[in-house]
Each structure stands twice: as structure tokens, then as C-alpha cells.
Amino acid sequence: QLQLQESGPGLVKPLETLSLTCTVSGGSISSSSYYWGWIRQPPGKGLEWIGSIHYTGNSYYNPSLKSRLTISVDTPKNQFSLKLSSVTAADTAVYYCAREEGVHEHRIDDWGQGTLVTVSS
Amino acid sequence: SSEVTQDPAVSVALGQTVRITCQGDGLTTYYASWYQQKPGQAPLLVIYGKNNRPSGIPDRFSGSSSGNTASLTITGAQAEDEADYYCNSRGSSGNYMVFGGGTKLTVL
Numbered sequence: 001q002l003q004l005q006e007s008g009p010g011l012v013k014p015l016e017t018l019s020l021t022c023t024v025s026g027g028s029i030s031s032s033s034y035y036w037g038w039i040r041q042p043p044g045k046g047l048e049w050i051g052s053i054h055y056t057g058n059s060y061y062n063p064s065l066k067s068r069l070t071i072s073v074d075t076p077k078n079q080f081s082l083k084l085s086s087v088t089a090a091d092t093a094v095y096y097c098a099r100e101e102g103v104h105e106h107r108i109d110d111w112g113q114g115t116l117v118t119v120s121s
Numbered sequence: 122s123s124e125v126t127q128d129p130a131v132s133v134a135l136g137q138t139v140r141i142t143c144q145g146d147g148l149t150t151y152y153a154s155w156y157q158q159k160p161g162q163a164p165l166l167v168i169y170g171k172n173n174r175p176s177g178i179p180d181r182f183s184g185s186s187s188g189n190t191a192s193l194t195i196t197g198a199q200a201e202d203e204a205d206y207y208c209n210s211r212g213s214s215g216n217y218m219v220f221g222g223g224t225k226l227t228v229l
Contacts, residue, residue, distance in 0.1 A: 039164075039220075047156070047164065047207050049218040060216050096163060105170030106218065107154040108209065111163040 002027040004097050004112035012091075012119050018084040022097030022112060029078045030055045035100040036080045037108065038071065040093040048093075052100050053080055087119045124212050125153075127221035133198045134229050141193045141224045143208030151211040153191035155184060158205045158223075167206075168193055195226075203228045 008020035022036070029036060037052030051061035053071045061069050070083040084091060095117055099110040125145035133139035143153055152171060156164035166175050168184035181196045191210070195202055208221040 037218075046205075046223040047158075047209075047220040049209065049220055051217075062217055062219075063212075100218075102169070103151075105152050105154075105173065106209070106211065107166055107169035107175075108156070108164075109166050109169075109175060111165075114163055 002099065002110045004099065004110060006095060006097050006112045006115040008115065008117070010116060010118060012087055012117060013121050014088055014119055015086055018082070018087050018091060018117055018119070020082045020095055020097070020115065020117070022080050022082075024078045024080075024099075029073065029080065030075050033101060036073065037098050037100045038082045039096045039098055039108070039111075041096070041114075042090075042093045050082065050084075050095075089119050091117070092119045093117060124219045125208060125210055125221040127206075127208060127224045129222065130225045130227070132227040132229055133195070135200060136197055138194065138196045139198055139226065141195075141206050141208075141226065143191045143193075143210070143221045144189055145210055145219070145221070146189060146213045147211040147215065147219070148186065148189045148191050150215065152186060153184070153208045153210045155182075155191075155193045156207045156209065157202075158207065164207065198226075198228050200228050202226065 003025045012018045035052040038050040053059040068085045073080045094114040096114045097112045098108045154169040158164040172184045207223045212219045
């Protein structure tokens, strides 16, 4: 049973960098079949896809966040990470890590429980 | 504005059939996937591809697609189907993903 667990600070100051890590258990992050991604959801609002990465390092990002975003992978630790710079209150959200699969039949088939990150001074 | 649009809210009588739709340019080339989200929970994949259900998803959930529109149909809606539903597809350039704004389903 694959499990994904987000970890990182729950409070980040404006203009600082938000950093989260997702630890994958019950499966290897080094599988050619999957991408590993981040999705967020501001309180009371809808889902926003942030970006995802393959274990080889190939990544793709939401164009609206690309200039502030870095997603990286650490295969020995079976983890992947998110860094979002210059945050504002608009970046306050529940952040989910997830596993993505497929191209034409793309799906996000496993999700972490999510972690709330608040941007406030 | 979102590249993928959904109706904000839909209602259905218990036991009846409801269709939730999603429109976007990327849907002319790529299939949508559909997610159910209940309050306080992570989203759950219910349909992907042409019409595929993950293990454990009831067969009252089905998917279809035509042109730039994807649809999620619940045949015989149950009280436990009341939730927010999101579609997800590739953006118009194909190299990123995008969610629709979500549809709140109320089962009357």
C-alpha cells in the first residue's frame, strides 16, 4: 500500500521560501511509470496543480508558478520536495503531494493527507 | 480564468442520474480524470481515461468525452456521493496539468 506523507513548516513569513518534503513509503520513487507531484488548495477554494517530477529529474510546472517554483527528487531517501519562493498570503493553502501516472490517460491515483501552510508575519 | 471550466453547483434527487461536465481545449486531445473530495479529506480518483474506474469505485460512476467536453455521470446517486467533484486535464500546450474549478454536488 503506497503512502505519501507531507512534512514541513506550517507557518511561513511573507517573502520567504516555502519548503515541503514528501516521503514515499510502500513503493519506490524510482519507477519509470510515475511522476511525483504537488497540488494545493486554498481554504474554501478549489484545487490547483503545482507541478511534478520524474525520478530522472524531468519536471513540469504550472506556468503561473514557474518563476518561483523548484521541485526536486531524492531517490536514496525516497522523497521529493517543493520550494516556492517569495510567498504571499495567496500561497496559504493545504498542500498535497501525490503520485501521477499516464500521459493520454493521466491520473493522480495516490494522495498524501495534505498539510496546511499559512503565510503570515 | 481557468483553462478548464465546470459548473459551480449541481443537484440531483436521491437515486436519479446526474452528469457533471468539464470543458477545455486540452480535452480535444487528452482525457480528463475526475476526483471526488469530501470535507476535510484528500481528493479521491473516481474516473480516468476513456472510462476507467480505480478499484473500489462503484460502477455507478462513469466517464465520457466528446470534443472539448468531458463528463462524469453518476447513475443512481447515493447520499454518500454528495461532495465536490474536480476534473483535471492537460493545459492547452500539453506540458502542464490544470484542474477545473470544481462542482459541488448536492443529493436531495
